[in-house]
Amino acid sequence: MEDDDIREALRQGDDHRAFRLLGDHHGVAVFRACAAVLRDPAAAEDAMQDALMKAFRKRRKLMKVASVRGYVLVIARRTALDAARKRQRRTQLDAVHAAEPVAAAPTSREARELAALDECLAALEPSTALAVTLFYRDAQPWAVIATQVGLALDTVRMRARRALKDLAACMAAKGVA
Secondary structure, eight states: OHHHHHHHHHHTTOHHHHHHHHHHHHHHHHHHHHHHHHOOHHHHHHHHHHHHHHHHHTHHHHHHOSOHHHHHHHHHHHHHHHHHHHHHHHHHHHHHHHHSOOOOOOOHHHHHHHHHHHHHHHHSOHHHHHHHIIIIITOOOHHHHHHHHTSOHHHHHHHHHHHHHHHHHHHHHTTOO
């Protein structure tokens, strides 16, 4: 009967009612299936919502399956397993990052070079200094930089090219090659 109510709402094109019925009739079972895999109520809640949305996005198939509950529970289990794998990968990455050595403090020579570079960048027009920093330090694409500084793409590229020459001259004048 529950499946028939959902199918009838879908046939009528009443998506809001169909989704509400799907959650009302099968939400608890989906939550339990997710919680059995994840063993964390908050993660199970997120997985439940994802699973219900995935099932609802496939509403044409939902209208044809023999058991809506069975279909939704399969989606829930797969969604929970995906979430568990994602959590495990995240935990492994956190462990790797925690084990990485901390970068050594810059040497006095590197510190002088960085200070000189900061002074030379400060001497540039602010939008040009930002463009140079975003492209050469942060590896941002020119199109994104042009949007951020509010200038045409070709203008940003031309100013950055000129700024590199100015930076080289400034660094040389400060005794940094």
